[in-house]
Amino acid sequence: MNISKIIVAGTLTASSLFAHSLWVNSFNSTTPKGGHTTVSIGWGHHLSIDDSVPTKMKLNSFNLIDPSNQAIALEMPLEKVEEIYKDAQLAISKSNMAMQKISFQEKALKGTYSVALATKTGYFTKYIDIKGKERFKRLSKDKITDAKKILQSNQINTFAKSYFVFNQWSAPKPVGHPIELIPTNDFTTINQSEGVTFDVLLEGKPLSSGYVTAKSALNPRANALFAPVKKGKASFVVPHKGVWIFNVTHKTESDITHIQKTSATLNIQ
Template sequence: MKISKLILAGAITTSTLLAHGFWLNSFEATSHGSKLVTVGIGTGHNPTIEDSVSDRVKLKSFDLITPEGKAIALKKPLKGLKDIYDKDSLKIVDSNLAMQKISFGKESEKGTYTASLATQTGTFIKYLDKNDKTRFTTKSKDEIRNLKKILSTIKNTVYAKTYFVNKSWTQPKAVGHELELIPTNDISKLYIGDTITFNVLYKGKPLESGYVTAKSALNKGDNALFSNVRKGKAKFVLTNFGQWMFTVNNKKDQDEVTISDTASATINIQ
């Protein structure tokens, strides 16, 4: 059975710094004769429009990358939004997902476009207070009151991408993230049972070891699938329609601090 539409979306799963996962969604439409793609940020626990972006999330970059490599700045989520309604156990707020429409005309550049974002690096500290209680904070060490002992420190950065094809597939290039998942086969022409392949890069070079996880949003109760990273390569077989989330994490210990980079991708098969 042919997959009529496949969108590869960068995703960020739940990290130690964020209570929710963090990713990019893209939604494609051609019903009016021209190609429209709506790009927006996703957050929550599943790769859908599930929640709204918290003010605590700080982005370092959020861009649309053309097939030729030109970076166009995209609109970031708003800050300090007020409640629309909050009475009788009913609360209404703006859906702060930085949704924006990309329209392709007849003369638009052909190829694979990439929307990508990177968060600012956050610090997460686990420590004992002077009463020997274990506590957690995103504050710096100097800002912690009642500190007895630092148990662990993690510096975490999350990355997200979404890829979509205008007319014909071209191989997307690395955008310079510390950790990247890049598809290497035509995501606009896949069938159930086909294999999707990725380059897994760390600092621009093939990640030597690790693993990528894949989980179907249609089968949340199922165990995740795993693919070992071998010389910067990973692959999965597409077994059903719906959304799939792929995630890779790379950790390095450096001067008693764990450096944690997370990047992932969500495939929407429609």
């Protein structure tokens, strides 16, 4: 049995303004008698495991999607993280990554699976308070009671996916996220000089314009690569194998700027 993976991830709500990200990890294990994939939620600055998901992060959904597009609910992150130990030197708490194991049984459908995650709507408002001090809060501007002047008001939604293939590639279908990056070629057989291609959808339709960025997890501080979105399509040629993170953000400028984010992290074997 051959299990290959593509991790698709998303960057977080307001905390992404402080360089934190939210994504989905996927780790594969194969044996002569079968195999499984272990999935978890990642949070922090660098793939694959950096920090626990904060309890303030709330999810609308966290599902396994099978090749027929059937959704199976996965266990959500903990509502409250228990501290196990603390002294002057160390603090130890339970990790909060919603890690769980997906085992492929004899009658498992062949094809491309995904784990799809969507956050609840977040807000970020930057303002001058009544004392003239610049401040920010993770609230919508109508909930700010001490504002003299609103400088910036954002509504933020974030989505994340992880794709992995059981036995043979099949083209994944949209899951209904407002913004989606969907791989359109078989990454389990791609050579590093071949193109990595995506459909880029906004509200279920091809995104007319914009760009997708890509960064290698081997060198997260390197400059990002850019690819334009043309009629809902984007493509990259990756210079080396390994984990690559692809991101796309769409902003609708209005009284409250609506920011929708999704990203894709590919582990090219």
